[in-house]
Structures are given as structure tokens and as C-alpha cells.
Amino acid sequence: MIDNKLNGLIAATYTPLDDNGELNLDPIAAMTEWLIAQGISGLYVCGSTGEGMSLSSDERRRVAEAYVQSAGGRVPVIIQVGHNSLAEARQLAAHAQQIGATHVSATCPSYFSINNVNTLVDCMAEVAGGAPELPFYYYHIPALTGSTLDMVEFLKLGGQRIPNLAGLKYTDTKLHEFQQCLELDPARFDVVWGCDEMMLGALATGATASIGSTFNIAAPLYLGITEAFHQGDLVEARRLQSLSVEMIRTIGKYPFHAAMKAVLGMKGFDLGGCRLPQGRLPESDVSTLRQNLESIVFFDWSQPEIHAAT
Template sequence: MISGSIVALVTPMHDDGSVDWQALSRLVEWHVEQGTDGIVAVGTTGESATLAMDEHKMVIKACVDQAAGRLKVIAGTGANSTAEAIELTATAHDVGADACLLVTPYYNKPTQEGLFQHFTAIANAVDIPQILYNVPGRTGCDMSNDTVVRLAEHPNIIAIKDATGDVPRGKALIDAVGGKLDVLSGDDGTAMELMLQGGKGNISVTANIAPAGMKAVCDAAMAGDRAAAEAANAPLLELHKVLFIESNPIPVKWAMYAMGLMENGIRLPLTVLSEACQPTVRSALDRAGLLDA
């Protein structure tokens, strides 16, 4: 099963925007050492929107090869073209990914029936565990709980990443699917509470810079230990907020640069974190004890 602390991994880049393959390998290795349960390669945080198709496939393969079975690798293979999503998902299957993460189609705003048919077509086409991903604030497309319940009947659809930040809605979905698929949080600020309500893990931006801390939160919350989960989450609360001071992954990539984990590369139309916001992020890193990490 895919559960626990799962990092929505950035795609490290050189200052010219080219992929830094050596840094990517180092980051995967670091997450193995820190106890991260899984990584999402080339999701939203991995700048899937601006990686070319060939690069997208190469990053997935590089993560699978470096992980070498020591943690789960979930390939971000969603698209607003069903055919493109099937192509990426087939590649993930072929290179040995453990599962795929499929975001709701963005911009073209399908109906609920369109969403059902889109995800069903992908699940029928490629025999690999698949995780739905609902993040309406980013895509302009909101998949209803009823549609998720319908999709839960497909054997290849095993989970959903719920990034709505709406814990009561997430709890209602957990109850509605009746164990037919797992509900994972995709919102760091509310992840602890959703896991205490029965969520099976968190696909996290914060885990890029505080993997051990996020692992502790997930382990405690999934065990139902509220006191331990709150204690582990307390040092991360400010990070959960400041990492979205500008559009993700702008702040987290700059934070990783400040920590010495990679160069300061990002691709247009995203830009390097503004000078006005840099002191805020640096202060949060310092208070979390991460600048000496």
C-alpha cells in the first residue's frame, strides 16, 4: 500500500533551468536516509507543467533507479489530455514506478461524467496502481465525493490525494468509500487532522525540507496519537504557511537552495522567490532549525 509520509519532490534545476540530475539523485538518497515513505516524481511541485515529455519520463526513471526499491516512487502522470495521461502512465509502468498520481484535468473543466470517464480510461489502459488527485484551487476543476466513490470500484484506483484542505469533506469521503480506496492528504496545513480522522498519509511540500519531521507527524497521526502528532507538527506549522507565500514550488525551491540542497533554478513562467519574501522564508527555516541541517 501507498501510505505515510510522501514527499511531493521538487525537480532540481541549474540556474539556466536545465534539470540537475546529480542533485535529483542526492535528494532521493536523502529521503531514503530520512525515512520518507515515498516520493512523487514530477507532480505539481516537480514542475510537471513545464517539463518536456521526454524530460518528464526521464525524471520518473531517474527516481525509480535511484530509489532502487528502498521507498515507493509515485509518478505524476496526470494531464488534461486523456491520451497524454495514458502515455505518461504507461511509461511509469514500464520503468518500474510503484504507482501513478493523476491530477484532475486542468483548464478544460470537464463535467463529473467526463472526470469519471477520463480516470476510468486511464485505469483500463494501464495496469498500475493509480492515485486520484483533487486540487481544485490549482486546477479549476473539483471532483465530487460521489465521483470518487464511483471510481473506487475500479481495481487499479487505490487512493486519492485530497488537497482541498477541507477536513470534514475529507472525513466524509473516508466514510463514503468504505475502505475501497485510501484517502491521503495533499494539504500540509490540515494533513495532521485528516490523518487523525482516518487518512492514510500525506503527500507533502514541507517534506522537501523537513522529511524527518513530516515522517514523525504522519506516524503519530496515523497511529491515532494526537498529543505526539501535535508535538511533531508544532515546529512545522510556520513552514506549512510560508512555503505558499508565493506559488508552489517557488518558496520551497528557494528554501532548499538556502539550505544548500540544490541550485536556485526554476523555469518560467515561475520565477525565483522575490527578494521581499526571502527574509520571511529564511526566518521560518531558522526558527525550525533547518539552516544548520
Template sequence: MSRCAQPSGRYSPTQLRFPRFRQNQNYKTQSTLCWPCTHLLPPSLRPPCSISGHRTRENPKGQRRKCRMKLKMKMQKIGARIGPKKGCDCPKLLLAVLSPLSHNVKMAIPMNKLCGLVAATFTPMTQENEINISVIGQYVDYLVKVQGIKNIFVNGTTAEGISLTVEERKLLAEEWIKQGKDKLNHVIIHVGSLSIEESKQLAIHAAKCNASGIAVISPFFFKPQSIEALTECLQEVASAAPSIPFYYYHIPEFTGVSLNVVELLDGIEKRIPTFQGVKFTSSDLLDFGQCVHKFKDRFTLLYGKDELLLSAIVLGASGAVGSTYNYMGSLCNKMLTYAERGDYDSAREHQAVIQEFIGSMSRLGFGVAENKATMTLVSGIPLGPPRLPLLKCNEEKQAKILATLKTLRILT
């Protein structure tokens, strides 16, 4: 028990008398807020027994006690950090309680902010088209040890997330988080769906599994026709998981929603306090460049077109999310290292190899099925076929892919 805890007066966050917070029935934690530390909350958030002068069985004289553990609140650009002495776990909980509900105290941002390369993972399947979680541990080790990748994006386009059931997506999220523990820096779970309610269920589940963050694409059958409509969709999903970072996944090529992201970002943190950034998968570098120019200091801006990565980095991208980083992560990391040093001649040489490969694959009809087959060829991990309506990559295409990989020395 923490030094400042008093057994007679401990309250769980769901007991705090604040309507918006009380509506969030999905917030669960093993920690509870000790009675004295409730005085650090605004009056509207305090349980009745902590209000000065209110008499209760635990506090018959209505005295306002002081917490013996002094907490410092330091407002910084990235939000509030609390630095307690050893023994009190309330600061962490206070941030979880306050951050989704107050614009004055921002959500706690992870110490290692999301940046660099993020691999958009494939979903391993058996030959019978059932998900195969047994190889995910091997997959994680390959990304970390061979490709130097420590961030992943789960259940997105590359993973055929929209073709999976809700239960399958939950199972995959659990396994990726489990296998990535102490190995990966960030596990971002894509929770987008045609149904907002399904997205909320997946968001709640991702938060319970301690995902590093969640991402959402725009609904794409009935499409939002304005920035306001899109913002409301994102806000609804984000509200279901108010304790973890939220990212918008912009991919107009698939969703058909080509609203300007720079307009979406303007003031979005007021509507979605947990908003952390964008996965920008579009060749519209004008829109992306404006996003970087105006919001780089406020949001994480991840670029999603692998063949244009160097251009995005020059513009100021925080990092990138892509499928080819699963098997060309080492090559792309070298390119980023050269760019960081200012050696753009070497960086361009590496980008040219990446572009040559993607160009060659595009002429073969390069899609998720061919991409998945490429990952199996390079890594040796049996990822299986894609799920319908995608068709399996045939042997003739696989032979051409293998030849291209060897020609470009991606596979020796």
C-alpha cells in the same frame, strides 16, 4: 525454466484470445504463461490449444493436461493472492492477466501498502533551465537518511510537471525509479496532462519503468463538468496501464474542478479495477472526512495540505503527500508518532511549528519557487530555479526564509 513449463506450448499474454486484453499492445513482460497453467484461466481467456478436446500439433489427442504445480487461490479483502510451490513464475503473470479484466479477481496490491508521508519531489534544474538528473541520487539519499522519507510523488505540482515536456517527464520518471530502487518503498508517477493521449503515453511509460503507481489530475482547461465526465477521463488513462495502481490527484485550487470526491469514489472500482486511492489536496475536510468514513477500508486516502496534516490524521487519513516533507519530513514523522501514541499535546506542538513556518512563508508569497529555494537551503542540494512562468526566488526572500528556518530551529 520453471518445472511446469513445456517448451512446445508457451504463450505470451498478448496471444490470449480476449479482445480487451489484445487491444493493450503496451503490456510487455519477460515471463510467459506455461501451457498447463492456461487451464487456470476462464475459457474466454485461454489460447485455443489449451481448450479440452482441441487438437493441435502440440496436443494431438486433445487431452487436457494438468499443471504439476498446484496453485491456491485465496480471495481476501485486498484481492487474490496465489501461493505456488517454488519453481513456477506463472502465478505472478496470471494476476497481471486477470486483474485488469475481471471484477472477481482484484489487482495484486503491493505487500507494503502506500501510507505515511510521501514527499512531492522538486525537479532539479540547471541555471539554464534544463533538467538536472545528476543530483537525483543525492536527493534520494537525503530523503531516506536525513528525513526518514521512503515514498515519493514525482512530476506533480511541486515538480512543475505541467511545465515539462513529455520526454523530460519520462526521463525524470526513469531516473527517480532507478535511484530509488532498493531505497524507496513507493515511487508514484504523476502522468496528468491537458491531453489525455499524452497522459496515456506517460502512463504506459511509467508501467514499463516499474513505477509503484500512477496518479492523474483532472484536465483543467476544458474541465469535466460532472462526475461521469471526470470518471471517463480517469478511466481512459488507467486503461493504458492496467497492471499498476492508479490514484486520482484532487487539487481544485489549481484545476478548478471541485467535484465532490466522495461521489467520485462511489463505485469507481467497477469502472477502474486498478483504482487504489486519492491524493486529496484541498482544505475541504467535510468532503475528505466523508471519503474516510465511507471508503477508508477500500482505498488509500492521502491528504495534501501540509498545514492541516494533523487534522486529516485525526479524521483517519492513510497518509499524506506534500512538498514540505522534503525538508521537514523528520519533524512531521515525529508528529505522526506522537499522534499514533495518543500524545496529542506533543503532536499539536509539532503541527504548530509546521503551521508557523508555512504561515511565515505565505506572507512572503510562498509558492513553488520559494519552496524550491527552501529545499536547497535546508538540504544543500542544488535544485536550481523554477521554470517560467514562475520567477526565481530572489536573494532578499531567501534571506528571510533562512532567518525563519533558524528561528523555528528547522535549520540549525
């Protein structure tokens, strides 16, 4: 039984870097304050968005500590600890528990492929055991890990062998599998949606929480989608979701996370670029991206007054 299920919009946070690509933790406090003020109800740290896989374990610890401190217990902080070394992942999970994180999450090892559910459960049991007091969420993102195993079967078997298995961060587009996971054992498992441009479909399927990158730059838009859906105004919900799709398509014309950091810079948060292989968006592209976003009126409807957008 999960006493603290996730809910609402959980921002997959970015990791600030300086001009040399080194950690710059100073903006995290202001970024956290702004996200909470925008209606964000949780922080997901060192995931794909936060370049967890491009950071050293020591850097990941420092980033985790900064976000836990800046949140100050006001919203859940989920630390992503996945690593190709299960020993490293387990140590990162133990650190997350030690510093006061509320949840821990992990991708599976991806260099050597995992071809069966039993092996996946064994791997995640090793990681989750590092933080036995925290709810553990397996981070299912087959586009990056290459693991396309059946998540219903994972929950069934994992529920027997991982005492603190709380659910999934489900970052795939298979709404039918997502629905089966939601319905498998609602009292035990919390399944969180992870595909921003399909959030309306996930809400219709039963999602109560979502984790997303673009929540950093347009939380009011997604709150509007959620509100319209729950009010039964599907025309408005679809209109707002269409804005999300258009925004993501616009940003996706560039290296996505480098472009997202550029957009955050336009909103007043200098988080630097990304580490290789993602890199930093050239200034010429930043200028073009701004023009592209202005052409879709992004800077108007991504603000809290989006309900007045036309």
C-alpha cells in the same frame, strides 16, 4: 482489494533544473538517499511540486526514470501523469508502468472544465487504462484544476468503471469529505492526505499516509506529529503542527516552490529555480528567507532531534 496501500510520509519531489532552466538530473540520486534517510516512505514525482505541468512529456519521462532508478525498489514511486491531452497522459502512464514505477496518479484536464462526475470518470478511465497493472490514484486538487466535484461520488462511480482505481491523492481542506472517502470502502480505496499544514486533523480523521512538499525539508517534524498523535500526546502533536504552520506561512510569503527550492539549497541541495511562471527566487529574497527561517529556529527543529525542540 489493494495489496500495497501507501503509508507514512511520501515526499512530493522537486525537479532539479540548471541555471538555464533545463533538466539537471544529477542531484536526484543524492536527494533520494537523503529523503529515505530522513524517514520518507515514498516519492510522488512530477506533481505540482515537481512542476509536471511545466515540463514536456519527454522531460517528464526522464525525471520519472531518474527517480525510479534512484529509489531502487526501496520505497514506492508514484508518477503523476495528468495532462490536458488525455492521449499524452495515457502514454505517460504506460511509460510509468514500463519503467517500474509502483503507482500512477493524475490530475484531471483543466483547460476545458469538467462539470460532472461521469465525465471525470471517463477521463480518468482513459488515463488509468494506460497502466492497467498499476494502482491508479486520482489527484484531487481543486485549487489548481478548478474541479470541485464530489469525491465520494467519484469513488463510487469510478470503482465500477476503472478496474485499477486505488484511491485518491486528496489535496483539499474538507476533512468531512476526506473522512467519507476513507470510510466508503476501506478494503478497496486508499485515500492519501495532501495538505501539510492540516496533517494532524487528517490523522485524527483516519489518514495513514500523506503526500507533501514540505516533507522534503522537515520530514522529522511530521514524523514527530505522527508519533505524538499515536502516543495520545495531543499537546505535543499540536505544538509540532503549529511549527509546520509557522514554517509554511514563512515560506508562503514568497513564491512557494521557488522558495522551497531555495530552502533545499540551504540544506545542501542545489535544485535550481523553477520554470516560468514561477521563476527563481532573487538572492536578496533568499537571504531574507533564511533570516526569517532562523528567527523561527527552523534549522534546529527541522532536524531529526526535533523532539528536543522547545
